[in-house]
Amino acid sequence: MPLNQQIVLDNRPQGEATTGNFKLVSRDTPPLEDGQVLVRHHYLSLDPYMRGRMNDGKSYAQPQPLGEVMIGGTVGEVVESRSPKYAAGDKVVGMGGWQEYSVVSADQPGALRKVDTTHVPLSHYLGAVGMPGVTAWYGLVKIIEPQAGQTVVVSAATGAVGSAYGALAKARGLRAVGIAGGPDKCKYAVDELGFDACVDYKLHQDAGSLAKALREACPKGIDGYFENVGGMVLDAVLANMNAHGRIAVCGMIAGYDGRPMPLAYPALILVNRLKVQGFIVGEHMEVWPEALKELGTLVATGKLRPRESIAQGIASAPEAFLGLLKGKNFGKQLVKLI
Structure with a gap:
């Protein structure tokens, strides 16, 4: 069995995460037992939620155990199988973690x-046609529940979730407005992802200034907002929400280092009778088949053209992950292993 390089969580962050929180180790891959398959990973997924799991505090998921492989999505190829459900050469998606190989029980529900890959590249199953895409779908379709002609907004608009959200919104006849960092990302959002407008938050020092820019991009107000960021961005959006607006809360990357993020005007939730709902897409597996079918069609027909940032080799994962938390990635952040 092959030697397996892995990234483990060596110690917990004190404030901002650093590369020193991780450790690269090599371990022997255990021999397969009946019902197991050996998967060689082609790509690892890096996602903001991983930062929260590095902490040892109460959250929606158990903390990442110290000394164990960092959790995360993977796509790859079955190289050996002792299960009739899979054959060598099968392309698969799973939660293999930050390592080159994984041994998976084929009978474990949802594990693989x-x-x-005929019409959808393998890597896209970690992004647009995977967990991030389904996250965008659930927030838009099940929580925001938009009607044609309404205005919806998403922060981190050019990331894996935001880009899928834009395509899904346009397919429903909505005005889609993105919030992103920098002119290149905003140009990509409008020119390639199909957003009607994109606001560059880096041009604004405070929520009041950003709120004004959003007002210009959303002259009829905001009916639905998909939250990935929090902080100043959320304050600016709240100032532009229409009565009975809906906010799907997926992430708050601005607060992942433990800094408090007080709302400037929480009374706006009451004044505008807003629905604010947090969600974890893994708790809604019943929608995945429907969502993945639509997302796969959007990619295959060129209506969703997701961009990827790709780091090379297992050792690059920690640095690429920290860059993701600071918005250095452009589109879905992946690590390519082969």
Whole structure:
């Protein structure tokens, strides 16, 4: 069995995460038992939620255990199988973590899923046609529940979730407005992702200034907002929400280092009778087939053209992950292993 390089969580962050929180180790891959398959990972997924799991505090998921492989999505190829459900050469998506190989029980529900790479590249099953895409779908379709002609906004608009959200919104006849950092990302959001407008938050020092820019981009106000960031961005959006607006809260990357993020005007939730709902897409597996079918069609037909930032090699994962937390990535952040 092959030697397996892995990234483990060596110690917990004190404030901002650093590369020193991680450790690269090599371990022997255990021999397969009946019902197991050996998967060689082609790509690892890096996602903001991983930062929260590095902490040892109460959250929606158990903390990442110290000394164990960092959790995360993977796509790859079955190289050996002792299960009739999978054959060598099958392309699969799973939660193999930050390592080159994983041994997976084929009978464990949801642990592994075959994917078709005929029209959708393998890496996209970690982004637009994977967990991030389904996250965008659930927030838009099930929480925001928009009606044609309404205005919806998403922060981190050019990331894996935001880009899928834009395509899904346009497919429903909505005015889609993104919030992103920098002119290149905003240009990509409008020119390639199909957003009607994109506001560059880096041009604004405070929520009042950003709120004014959003007002210009959303002259009829905001009916639905998909929250990935929090902080100043959320304050600016709240100032522009229409009565009975809906906010789907998926992430608050501005607060992942433990800094408090007080709302400037929480009374706006009452004044505008807003629905604010947090969600974890893994708790809604019943929608995945429907969502993945639509997302796969959008990618295959060119209506969703997701961009990827790709780091090379397992050792690059910690640095790429820290860059993701600071918005250095452009589109879905991946690590390519082979």
